Amino acid sequence: xxxxxxxxxxxxxxxxxxxxxxxxxxxxxxxxxxxxxxxxxxxxxxxxxxxxxxxxxxxxxxxxxxxxxxxxxxxxxxxxxxxxxxxxxxxxxxxxxxxxxxxxxxxxxxxxxxxxxxxxxxxxxxxxxxxxxxxxxxxxxxxxxxxxxxxxxxxxxxxxxxxxxxxxxxxxxxxxxxxxxxxxxxxxxxxxxxxxxxxxxxxxxxxxxxxxxxxxxxxxxxxxxxxxxxxxxxxxxxxxxxxxxxxx
Amino acid sequence: xxxxxxxxxxxxxxxxxxxxxxxxxxxxxxxxxxxxxxxxxxxxxxxxxxxxxxxxxxxxxxxxxxxxxxxxxxxxxxxxxxxxxxxxxxxxxxxxxxxxxxxxxxxxxxxxxxxxxxxxxxxxxxxxxxxxxxxxxxxxxxxxxxxxxxxxxxxxxxxxxxxxxxxxxxxxxxxxxxxxxxxxxxxxxxxxxxxxxxxxxxxxxxxxxxxxxxxxxxxxxxxxxxxxxxxxxxxxxxxxxxxxxxxx
DNA sequence: CGGCTTCCGTTACAACTTGTTACCTAGAGA
DNA sequence: TCTCTAGGTAACAAGTTGTAACGGAAGCCG
Numbered sequence: 001x002x003x004x005x006x007x008x009x010x011x012x013x014x015x016x017x018x019x020x021x022x023x024x025x026x027x028x029x030x031x032x033x034x035x036x037x038x039x040x041x042x043x044x045x046x047x048x049x050x051x052x053x054x055x056x057x058x059x060x061x062x063x064x065x066x067x068x069x070x071x072x073x074x075x076x077x078x079x080x081x082x083x084x085x086x087x088x089x090x091x092x093x094x095x096x097x098x099x100x101x102x103x104x105x106x107x108x109x110x111x112x113x114x115x116x117x118x119x120x121x122x123x124x125x126x127x128x129x130x131x132x133x134x135x136x137x138x139x140x141x142x143x144x145x146x147x148x149x150x151x152x153x154x155x156x157x158x159x160x161x162x163x164x165x166x167x168x169x170x171x172x173x174x175x176x177x178x179x180x181x182x183x184x185x186x187x188x189x190x191x192x193x194x195x196x197x198x199x200x201x202x203x204x205x206x207x208x209x210x211x212x213x214x215x216x217x218x219x220x221x222x223x224x225x226x227x228x229x230x231x232x233x234x235x236x237x238x239x240x241x242x243x244x245x246x247x248x
Numbered sequence: 249x250x251x252x253x254x255x256x257x258x259x260x261x262x263x264x265x266x267x268x269x270x271x272x273x274x275x276x277x278x279x280x281x282x283x284x285x286x287x288x289x290x291x292x293x294x295x296x297x298x299x300x301x302x303x304x305x306x307x308x309x310x311x312x313x314x315x316x317x318x319x320x321x322x323x324x325x326x327x328x329x330x331x332x333x334x335x336x337x338x339x340x341x342x343x344x345x346x347x348x349x350x351x352x353x354x355x356x357x358x359x360x361x362x363x364x365x366x367x368x369x370x371x372x373x374x375x376x377x378x379x380x381x382x383x384x385x386x387x388x389x390x391x392x393x394x395x396x397x398x399x400x401x402x403x404x405x406x407x408x409x410x411x412x413x414x415x416x417x418x419x420x421x422x423x424x425x426x427x428x429x430x431x432x433x434x435x436x437x438x439x440x441x442x443x444x445x446x447x448x449x450x451x452x453x454x455x456x457x458x459x460x461x462x463x464x465x466x467x468x469x470x471x472x473x474x475x476x477x478x479x480x481x482x483x484x485x486x487x488x489x490x491x492x493x494x495x496x
Numbered sequence: 497c498g499g500c501t502t503c504c505g506t507t508a509c510a511a512c513t514t515g516t517t518a519c520c521t522a523g524a525g526a
Numbered sequence: 527t528c529t530c531t532a533g534g535t536a537a538c539a540a541g542t543t544g545t546a547a548c549g550g551a552a553g554c555c556g
Contacts, residue, residue: 096368119344163503163504210505230410230544232513232542233542461513480532
């Protein structure tokens with residue numbers, strides 16, 4: 001993973017800079033913010049991996065902000081607060097905070113909790129495919145990452161375009177998990193997936209087309225796909241088991 | 249979602265039964281265990297959604313068990329311990345615990361944290377999927393979560409739409425339990441139940457329609473449903489036994 | 497360089513899904 | 527039996543996806 005990007009939200013400047021610097025010294029990229037609007041700006045502007053959110057932000061309530069963010073996004077949030085009574089902590093957990101840290105806190109302990117939350121988040125979001133050189137077997141087919149070759153159950157070699165094989169790899173790395181179009185898009189452009197020149201901005205239906213084309217090559221009956229299934233309203237799923245043999 | 253299954257690991261019988269009962273009273277399925285071997289047995293035997301793991305287990309160390317489990321599985325773990333010093337907590341987080349609760353604890357707060365961890369886990373979906381990939385047998389029919397396929401008693405494959413199969417899964421997870429429309433609705437929108445764009449607000453009778461459509465596909469005589477019975481004034485019940493085989 | 501081919505994103509349209517509405521039947525209680 | 531209401535169902539509408547057709551860009555070849 002790349003360096004995690006944290007966002008420290010606190011209206012007290014001293015605490016904010018202290019925390020930000022502490023985190024930076026410990027190998028994170030950390031920015032400060034003071035209001036919900038600023039949080040949203042930051043998230044708009046770039047990836048944010050974890051938010052450290054103070055509960056009392058002057059006029060705004062961290063708990064409420066947490067609730068709102070949670071409804072929209074899946075970004076991990078650690079609530080930080082001087083309010084350490086049980087019912088206050090419970091309110092925090094209820095709105096979906098990933099952790100609740102009472103002030104004053106031991107910085108090292110906070111660090112441990114930040115790491116724990118990030119670790120958990122990255123465990124669940126293993127969309128990226130790194131195991132490119134492995135040999136995959138799926139539904140009678142096989143894909144050789146080393147040669148970038150696909151073999152049909154009958155042993156015929158099927159030629160995939162570069163983008164198609166990248167797409168296949170994304171699915172092979174995430175069997176049985178419905179992938180949203182944006183996720184697929186992201187995975188394709190992230191992995192050095194040599195891609196199109198046009199570099200779609202996601203407005204169109206490029207992914208649908210790509211899936212359609214891949215289906216026409218690796219599905220017996222593309223009209224009734226057995227492996228690359230549609231998850232209506234979401235995206236697509238690879239509906240077969242995948243066996244992965246590490247490269248020799 | 250279905251009822252979460254918790255595993256309470258503690259070598260002190262009193263604590264263990266107290267916790268188990270408390271959790272059961274709050275709507276969870278909870279079992280007790282005392283050793284790592286027992287944990288593994290339980291996990292072998294069936295789904296476990298969350299482990300509450302005491303740090304001091306006589307001869308065994310909860311922290312080490314946690315580390316081992318983490319290396320193999322993705323099951324959420326909350327460490328419980330009388331050792332509340334910072335370095336001890338940090339050790340817990342380091343081995344991948346999802347939370348660290350110090351004894352003595354406020355039961356309600358523990359409950360909140362259990363819920364928070366479960367919520368997060370279901371957001372990241374590793375939990376839901378395990379369950380959804382199971383193979384269900386009911387009234388001669390079978391539903392293969394991996395392939396998202398329904399087979400009739402005669403072995404014919406029946407095509408269900410996404411929403412229909414989501415609905416079926418909800419019933420399969422709650423056999424013999426009359427489900428209210430709101431509950432079904434909630435379960436459908438909660439699970440990443442692929443859905444429509446329209447995203448019903450519950451005013452209409454979408455559930456009735458869905459049930460009707462599902463009946464027309466999996467009931468011999470849709471006019472006289474044997475499996476998907478109507479619970480007048482309440483909702484619907486799946487009136488057959490369900491056998492669940494965990495995914496390979 | 498020009499022509500050919502391949503790859504891939506866009507568009508348009510048909511087919512399918514799914515929620516809503518309206519109407520009707522069946523069943524429970526008086 | 528009558529009445530009232532919950533539930534079954536057909537018809538419709540809105541949104542989503544499959545697919546064919548199109549066109550631009552890059553690579554290959556002479």
